[in-house]
Amino acid sequence: MAAAVGAAEILRLRLSAHRIENPSGVELSVVDVTRQLFALQGQDFIQGGWALGVRAPGSRLSDLIAALDAGTIVRSAPFRGTLFFLPAEELRWVLGVTAPRTIAGSATRQRQLGLDEAILDRARAATIAALQGGKALARDEYFALLRSIDIDPSAQRGYHVIWHLAQTGLICWGPASGTQQALVLLDEWVSTSRDLSGDEALRELALRYFTGHGPATLRDFAWWAKLTLASARTGLALAADDLVELEHGGESYWASAREIDLASGRRRSTAVHALPGFDEYLLGYTDRSLPLDDEHFARIVPGSNGIFLPMIVAGGRIVGTWRRAEKSGGVTVTPDAFGDLTTRETAAFALSRDAFARFRTS
Numbered sequence: 001m002a003a004a005v006g007a008a009e010i011l012r013l014r015l016s017a018h019r020i021e022n023p024s025g026v027e028l029s030v031v032d033v034t035r036q037l038f039a040l041q042g043q044d045f046i047q048g049g050w051a052l053g054v055r056a057p058g059s060r061l062s063d064l065i066a067a068l069d070a071g072t073i074v075r076s077a078p079f080r081g082t083l084f085f086l087p088a089e090e091l092r093w094v095l096g097v098t099a100p101r102t103i104a105g106s107a108t109r110q111r112q113l114g115l116d117e118a119i120l121d122r123a124r125a126a127t128i129a130a131l132q133g134g135k136a137l138a139r140d141e142y143f144a145l146l147r148s149i150d151i152d153p154s155a156q157r158g159y160h161v162i163w164h165l166a167q168t169g170l171i172c173w174g175p176a177s178g179t180q181q182a183l184v185l186l187d188e189w190v191s192t193s194r195d196l197s198g199d200e201a202l203r204e205l206a207l208r209y210f211t212g213h214g215p216a217t218l219r220d221f222a223w224w225a226k227l228t229l230a231s232a233r234t235g236l237a238l239a240a241d242d243l244v245e246l247e248h249g250g251e252s253y254w255a256s257a258r259e260i261d262l263a264s265g266r267r268r269s270t271a272v273h274a275l276p277g278f279d280e281y282l283l284g285y286t287d288r289s290l291p292l293d294d295e296h297f298a299r300i301v302p303g304s305n306g307i308f309l310p311m312i313v314a315g316g317r318i319v320g321t322w323r324r325a326e327k328s329g330g331v332t333v334t335p336d337a338f339g340d341l342t343t344r345e346t347a348a349f350a351l352s353r354d355a356f357a358r359f360r361t362s
Contacts, residue, residue, distance in 0.1 A: 002245040002252060007290050010215050010248060011316030013255055014291075016263040017214050018281055019055040020273055020313070023262040028056045030064050031087070034073050037212035039086040039094075040280050042075055045179040046360065047276035047310065048085055053359040054275060054352070060359055065176045071189050075173040075181060076166050080226045081106070083173075091186070092169060093196040097205055098226055099167045106164070113157045115164075122149055123161045124170060128185070136174055136182035199238055206235030207242055207256070213284045214255030215246050221254075223286035269315055272341075272348035274322055274333065274356055277308045282318065292318045296338050312337060314345050322353070324360075331357040 015021045019028060019036050030052040034040065037055075042048025049064045056063075064085075067073040074088040078095050081102055086094070110116075126149045130137060137145065139162075143153040146161060153161070162183065165171045174184035196204055209221050222232035236243075236254065244260050246253045275281055282288055282300070291313070292300065299321060301308055312320035312335055320337035333353040335341075341349065 002247040004247045005215070005253075007248065008316065010246070010253060010290055012266070012269060013215055013260065013263050014213070014281065015269050015316055016266065017212055017255065017259045020275070020281060021266075021269055021271060022055075023259075023266060027058070030056050030059050031067055031072055032056065034085055034087050037280060038090070038208040039079060039084040041082060041278045041283055042085040043083040044276075044278060045181075047278055048075075048083070050276040050356055050359060051279050052085065054273060054355070057355065068174070068176045068181065071174070071191070074190060076186075077163060079224065081163060081167075088190045089192050089194050091172065091190065092193040093201050094205065095167065095169050096197055097201050099169070101228070102226060103164070103167050106160075110160065110164075113155070113160055115157060115160060119151060120161065120164055123151055124165060124168075127165060127171060127183075131171070131183065131185045132188070134184075134188055136184045138177070138180060138182045142183050199234065202231060202235035203238035206232070207239040210236075210239065210243055210254045211256040211259060213280065214243070214259060215248075215253035216255075216285055217251055217253055217287065220285040220287065224284055270344075270348075271315075272345050272352060273313045274349060274352035275311045275313050277310045279308075279311065281313065282311065283308065291316060299336075299338065312341075312349060314341070314348075319345075324356070326360070331360050333357065 016023045019033060022028065033052045033055040040048060040051045049061050052064055053059050064073070068075065071088050073085055074091050075083055075085050076091055077083050078086065078091060078098050123146060126145060130145055142162065143158045146153045146158055151157070151161065162171070169186055171183050172186045172189060173181035174189050175182050205225055206221060209224060210216060218232055218236055221236065222229050225232065242257055243254045244257045246255065282291060300311065300318070309321040310323070311318045312322055319339070320335055322333050322335045325332045333356060335349060
């Protein structure tokens with residue numbers, strides 16, 4: 001029978017699984033973090049980078065850039081058509097699970113943009129010719145390539161071409177230059193890949209999600225990976241021997257048995273963290289009500305425009321937002337709490353704020 005737990009316990013376990021609070025105390029690298037969480041949303045390069053940095057204390061943006069340049073971490077769009085950072089060796093088999101449904105769901109948008117199969121095939125051939133042999137193209141250079149073969153990249157067409165070719169496993173974002181990356185051929189850039197398919201791939205996907213995000217529900221997993229409920233249920237059933245079922249509010253939550261053991265004995269967190277916008281701690285779930293009150297959701301996504309602001313997290317709860325400003329003298333961070341922070345919380349937030357400034361500027 002599933003053990004009943006409260007919301008505070010779910011958040012305590014999530015902080016641990018996310019490695020926002022590290023239960024082992026072992027120092028983590030940015031590569032270690034991607035292997036733990038499996039995939040972290042990264043459409044904003046700096047915010048996505050800090051999602052890794054906040055979980056790998058002492059790391060720098062230069063550590064992420066080195067991992068990207070080495071092809072150890074890769075940035076692509078394997079889930080929901082959104083950019084993620086993930087271990088390079090995992091990308092191909094994940095696309096094998098998620099891309100067919102994602103591509104099929106893009107057919108209407110593809111027609112709206114006037115991109116038929118003949119145009120996409122032409123883009124594919126030109127892309128291979130331009131990139132093969134270890135070459136790389138920055139975004140603007142790639143758009144110029146599209147223009148040279150009479151494909152207009154304006155009005156989001158160029159981005160959709162990149163997205164489509166990434167979904168089909170032809171390209172990914174490779175070497176970094178500042179906060180930008182160049183496009184490369186996936187088969188040339190990533191030399192080693194795990195070979196998983198079918199039920200084995202569904203099992204691995206479920207296990208990795210619930211390990212890095214648990215406790216979470218079946219619907220959370222299906223939404224995150226953009227799977228049908230039937231496929232998500234199959235993956236969960238195949239991974240169940242390595243998972244623990246918990247119950248909250250009449251619903252089943254699943255977490256890694258190993259992660260439950262790691263977090264055992266740890267008290268509820270009183271720490272304060274400056275998490276980035278788009279962080280998996282909030283966006284990794286379809287139900288976001290446990291860490292965030294509904295009345296404050298509009299403060300996280302002003303104007304409901306899809307842009308999630310950086311978050312202040314205290315004791316597992318989202319209690320405010322923060323903004324960064326970058327000037328020649330460095331980075332400044334300004335908090336905007338939903339209510340008054342205590343003196344202790346203000347001091348604790350300052351530590352995380354300073355850690356972000358070091359990560360960004362070093």
